[in-house]
Amino acid sequence: METIRIKYLSDKIEKLRYIDGKSDWIDLRAAERIELKQGEFRLIPLGIAMELPKGFEAHIVPRSSTFKNFGIIQTNHCGIVDESYCGNTDQWFFPAYAMRDTVIEVNDRICQFRIFEHQPAISFEETENLGNENRGGIGSTGKQ
């Protein structure tokens, strides 16, 4: 069991809940009412700041129903929250692009996150010859 220290920056959203046995992913809520016109972009505040467990980062992605419910897409596709993003004003946000006119109400569940352990430290060793068989480039296995 890992513990995450969390600071709520809004009293208008429900507290985060980890639902054991259902999904690893934890839903996040809009902390403001946001009205967007088609084609508009906004960073939607999620009303929370956290101190992630040591050695972990968090990934934020839309819920499967987010586009259907709100007509927004997440512009970075997957948001990475660094372990160092842990101060009192380091509020998490959801970068949203509206594909249609839409309203997101306070407390609406618009995205989800889970934590991942950091990858090991990496160094790069330059070479002219990787010495492996070519796989054939992107799309080489065809459509079906």
Ligand SMILES: O=c1ccn([C@H]2C[C@H](O)[C@@H](COP(=O)(O)OP(=O)(O)OP(=O)(O)O)O2)c(=O)[nH]1
């Ligand atoms: O969807 C996201 C993506 C990022 N973040 C926060 C956490 C992350 O640690 C910080 C910076 O993100 P990132 O490093 O991906 O953005 P950047 O554009 O490189 O900004 P910076 O110069 O602050 O690193 O923003 C979010 O709240 N939501």
